[in-house]
Amino acid sequence: MIPLKRIVKPLAAALLLSQLPFSILPAGASVAAASSVTSSTYGTPQYTRLSVGVSKIDISLRTRFTTGIYAMGGFGVADNVTSQCTYWVEDTAVATVNSEGAVFSVAEGSTVLHIQFQNLTATVPITVTAEEEQNPITPPLYTEPAVPQSTLDVYSGVDMSRLAAHRKASLDLLNTLRTAVGAAPLTFDDSLNKAAQAHANYQDADKRMGHDETSGKLWFSGAGPGDRARAFGYASSGVGETVAPTSASSSGATQMLIDAPFHRFILLMPSFRDVGVGVSNGYTVIDPGKKSIIYDSKDNGLVYYPYNGQTGIPAYWMAYETPNPLSSYGKAGAKVGYPITISTSTGNKLSFRSAQITDPSGNNVDYYLVDSNKGGNSYGLIFIPKEPLKNNTTYKVNASVTLSSDFESGSSTNKTYDWSFTTQSDTISTLYANSFRSSVPVGSSIKVPSIMARTSSGSESDVTSSVQFTTDSSKVKISDGMIYGISEGKARITATYGGAAYSFDFSVTPNQGGAVPGIVEQLGQEQGQGTGAAAAKAMNFTDISSHWAQATIQWAQQYSIIDGYADGTFRPDGEVTEAEFLAMLFRMYPGSTEALDSAGVSASGDWSDKYYGYAAALNLGLQDSTANRELRSQALKRAQVAQLIAGVSGHNYASDDDAIRFLLDAGYSQGKTASTVAGYAGGERLTRSEALQFLRNLQERGLQKLEKRPN
Numbered sequence: 001m002i003p004l005k006r007i008v009k010p011l012a013a014a015l016l017l018s019q020l021p022f023s024i025l026p027a028g029a030s031v032a033a034a035s036s037v038t039s040s041t042y043g044t045p046q047y048t049r050l051s052v053g054v055s056k057i058d059i060s061l062r063t064r065f066t067t068g069i070y071a072m073g074g075f076g077v078a079d080n081v082t083s084q085c086t087y088w089v090e091d092t093a094v095a096t097v098n099s100e101g102a103v104f105s106v107a108e109g110s111t112v113l114h115i116q117f118q119n120l121t122a123t124v125p126i127t128v129t130a131e132e133e134q135n136p137i138t139p140p141l142y143t144e145p146a147v148p149q150s151t152l153d154v155y156s157g158v159d160m161s162r163l164a165a166h167r168k169a170s171l172d173l174l175n176t177l178r179t180a181v182g183a184a185p186l187t188f189d190d191s192l193n194k195a196a197q198a199h200a201n202y203q204d205a206d207k208r209m210g211h212d213e214t215s216g217k218l219w220f221s222g223a224g225p226g227d228r229a230r231a232f233g234y235a236s237s238g239v240g241e242t243v244a245p246t247s248a249s250s251s252g253a254t255q256m257l258i259d260a261p262f263h264r265f266i267l268l269m270p271s272f273r274d275v276g277v278g279v280s281n282g283y284t285v286i287d288p289g290k291k292s293i294i295y296d297s298k299d300n301g302l303v304y305y306p307y308n309g310q311t312g313i314p315a316y317w318m319a320y321e322t323p324n325p326l327s328s329y330g331k332a333g334a335k336v337g338y339p340i341t342i343s344t345s346t347g348n349k350l351s352f353r354s355a356q357i358t359d360p361s362g363n364n365v366d367y368y369l370v371d372s373n374k375g376g377n378s379y380g381l382i383f384i385p386k387e388p389l390k391n392n393t394t395y396k397v398n399a400s401v402t403l404s405s406d407f408e409s410g411s412s413t414n415k416t417y418d419w420s421f422t423t424q425s426d427t428i429s430t431l432y433a434n435s436f437r438s439s440v441p442v443g444s445s446i447k448v449p450s451i452m453a454r455t456s457s458g459s460e461s462d463v464t465s466s467v468q469f470t471t472d473s474s475k476v477k478i479s480d481g482m483i484y485g486i487s488e489g490k491a492r493i494t495a496t497y498g499g500a501a502y503s504f505d506f507s508v509t510p511n512q513g514g515a516v517p518g519i520v521e522q523l524g525q526e527q528g529q530g531t532g533a534a535a536a537k538a539m540n541f542t543d544i545s546s547h548w549a550q551a552t553i554q555w556a557q558q559y560s561i562i563d564g565y566a567d568g569t570f571r572p573d574g575e576v577t578e579a580e581f582l583a584m585l586f587r588m589y590p591g592s593t594e595a596l597d598s599a600g601v602s603a604s605g606d607w608s609d610k611y612y613g614y615a616a617a618l619n620l621g622l623q624d625s626t627a628n629r630e631l632r633s634q635a636l637k638r639a640q641v642a643q644l645i646a647g648v649s650g651h652n653y654a655s656d657d658d659a660i661r662f663l664l665d666a667g668y669s670q671g672k673t674a675s676t677v678a679g680y681a682g683g684e685r686l687t688r689s690e691a692l693q694f695l696r697n698l699q700e701r702g703l704q705k706l707e708k709r710p711n
Contacts (some may be wrong), residue, residue: 047071059128067271069082186272191234199283246284262323310421311422324375349403355367399417438506448482475489560587
């Protein structure tokens with residue numbers, strides 16, 4: 001194989017969801033997606049017929065045949081009832097059937113399979129032939145749509161040029177990688193494209209990422225991936241689904257899914273031939289499928305990734321995938337080495353025998369094994385290095401596995417693979433600035449902001465002393481690490497280092513002969529907090545010397561985000577109120593608040609009115625406390641903070657859990673006890689020091705300006 005460079009640089013963390021298809025089965029068997037409409041979704045459904053998906057069963061001796069049975073009803077009603085049916089065969093001398101509907105051939109001849117569910121029945125003729133006399137089987141298509149066709153116009157209001165660009169880039173990346181690993185390329189299927197787009201639209205409207213849909217909600221087209229595919233006419237239930245946040249890069253979401261091992265299994269699965277891609281503002285959905293549901297020995301192929309000779313592989317991966325491959329090790333959310341996988345198609349089984357990962361010196365790389373016995377599945381193996389790999393380093397992999405098939409007796413074979421891949425060079429990926437004041441009066445000066453560099457390996461360092469600062473305006477002068485205000489107006493300042501750049505807006509204000517506005521501002525006066533000149537003079541708080549957040553508190557004081565009390569304390573473990581948190585947040589982003597001020601946001605009599613005016617302008621959903629000032633002094637809970645931060649990041653989540661997941665995935669929080677929704681402890685109150693740490697994380701993770709929360 002020709003080594004191919006990695007197409008798109010991955011995001012460090014993202015919330016990803018996958019839905020796996022059932023096995024691709026022998027000769028005409030019907031298969032169901034892993035999520036389907038259930039009785040509880042609709043109350044008590046009205047079934048009208050059974051759908052078997054085959055008109056006859058032709059099998060040879062010593063063969064097992066498995067099919068899926070659906071109870072069908074009106075639109076959206078298609079329940080997989082395979083395990084709830086009663087089965088029997090007329091002539092058990094020819095074939096037998098077990099309680100799960102699996103048919104076993106016994107002797108040559110013909111008989112009939114009977115199926116019953118509630119008051120519905122179906123029959124399927126069975127023919128058993130000698131293996132050497134069996135005619136070649138033509139792969140049938142599952143031609144009956146499992147549910148009536150959907151009439152949704154899934155492209156209504158969609159930017160079709162943007163969608164086309166994302167679809168093309170996603171397909172190009174998938175087929176480049178599938179070809180490199182030896183899997184067949186995918187082609188677009190119009191029905192799958194519509195099903196994927198419908199689900200992307202549904203998630204945008206529901207403001208929640210997931211695979212299930214609820215009947216009656218906007219954009220509902222089916223409870224699960226298979227239901228949606230059938231609703232738009234895809235003639236098979238062999239459908240998988242992966243979901244990721246939409247990226248600014250056309251193929252960014254696809255690369256994100258490839259980086260996540262469980263999603264990689266689906267997108268590189270050898271059996272798939274078709275694909276659909278849907279893109280909304282918030283979500284990208286990729287639905288691979290296969291119309292021919294006959295078992296094909298070519299689907300036995302093994303794929304491993306990274307593939308042999310591949311370069312530009314990230315040195316690390318943030319384990320935020322859902323489901324999480326490291327949950328059984330208690331390492332969900334950990335920063336680990338890039339996952340290495342070996343996988344095949346459903347219907348096959350991979351068993352681990354041995355594996356070794358070595359660096360150029362021959363040192364073994366310790367790894368977490370994820371298989372069917374340890375949080376994984378039967379058709380894929382995951383080797384996750386316990387520590388990030390080294391950059392620009394070639395690693396060798398030796399893996400021995402046992403491959404077997406559910407549909408070919410005696411098919412078990414041992415396979416050993418040796419290959420290598422090379423990690424990417426450690427380059428500057430992002431520059432960002434810690435919080436800073438973005439204005440100065442005419443005739444005054446201020447230090448340039450501290451500039452941090454984040455590399456592709458995830459390391460961070462202060463590079464301010466090596467940064468080159470430039471401006472396109474004569475309103476300011478930059479010299480010896482200082483920004484001087486020359487004349488009133490606005491300027492654009494750019495910091496460059498190591499091939500990366502960071503730009504910010506800066507204002508020169510009129511010199512009114514007093515202190516620079518915004519250095520000390522009254523915070524919480526109604527609660528009796530010490531503010532003003534007394535607090536301003538307190539260069540060091542007296543109660544933070546041994547506190548875990550000392551550096552963060554001093555950082556916040558340096559940039560005028562906080563004030564202390566008149567007694568010289570900060571009280572870091574005191575509870576923060578909603579009003580105080582808003583004040584801290586908006587002080588940290590003076591560039592954003594200046595824009596809001598220009599747009600007409602004004603304050604009333606209370607010190608906090610200005611901040612609630614900003615919150616209203618950004619649609620943060622604080623109408624109750626905006627109208628009732630007494631509510632502003634209530635202690636803030638961690639879940640409320642998650643919603644506020646998600647809001648100013650440009651997201652609107654109906655569920656607190658989804659907002660918490662966003663914080664964890666973006667790296668804005670590591671949780672209180674663990675990087676999980678439960679470990680985040682959303683019901684607990686937030687302390688003043690914790691609030692500052694949240695805000696500092698926003699700056700350090702690259703949130704450069706405040707966005708308006710969508711409706």
